[in-house]
Amino acid sequence: MSDVMKDMKHSFRDYQPKHFLWEVSENGRVGTVRLNRPERKNPLTFESYAELRDLFRDLVYASDIRSIVLTGAGGNFSSGGDVFEIIEPLTRMAMPDLLAFTRMTGDLVKAMKKCPQPIVAAVDGICMGAGAILAMASDMRLATPETKTAFLFTRVGLAGADMGACGILPRIIGQGRAAELLFTGRSMNADEGQAWGFFNALHAQDVVEAEAAKLAHSLADGPWFAHTMTKTMLNQEWAMGIEEMIESEAQAQAICMATKDFRRAFEAFAEKRKPVFEGD
Helix, strand or coil: CCHHHHHHCECCCCCCCCCCEEEECCCCCEEEEEECCHHHCCCECHHHHHHHHHHHHHHHHECCCCEEEEEECCCCCECCECHHHHHHHHCCCCHHHHHHHHHHHHHHHHHHHHCCCCEEEEECCEEECHHHHHHHHCCEEEECCCCEEECHHHHHCCCCCCCCHHHHHHHHHCHHHHHHHHHHCCCEEHHHHHHCCCCCEECCCCCHHHHHHHHHHHHHCCCHHHHHHHHHHHHHHHHCCHHHHHHHHHHHHHHHHCCHHHHHHHHHHHCCCCCCCCCC
């Protein structure tokens, strides 16, 4: 790594956000983002949107964090945009300010998709509106049987097309199911969410975050560079034809084969031991 790149990389252990909680695992590899307004089911504000966007943008420079857990405090994930701190002010804004806001919220989803770390959402209770979008933008989602998820934008007179929902949600659960949720704004219960592929698994409320952390740790301890490549290709190949997909994956895999982790995995297999990946 060049000296310039070394200067750009830095640890996130001491990162201190103002509008949510940030915790780092003992080994420094897993960061947990916890939405933390439990008395109101963890709604988002202008400030928390922007700070989350900035965090996920900056994680590309992390020298330590290899995976992320995204969750909420107090038995709920997020109720979406705060009615009085976001919705009401938006009704008084002119078009240029409205567009600046919607672009900023979309930038959060872009940042989540572009950050190299896999994001595991631990979802419990209410997961509504922009909260549902945050879960959707994560790479994997674990939930509880009590989870209720709704893309309820039409209930406040808005389109279901919010923060990429019309493009991303159909790719997760299918066009017809996504259309139903985005047109009606109805809640998707946890069993539907799992059956439709929105949730990877359901766990009891008292263990869902621990299960998400367990998954995040397994990713962080795995071939981290290769995981970043997998995430990149999962997102990048949406807009490709089959020939471009295959060529892009040939290049991606060749890059991974040139890493020391690839050699470490082979040597561990040959010696009948578990590989230790270092991300290079």
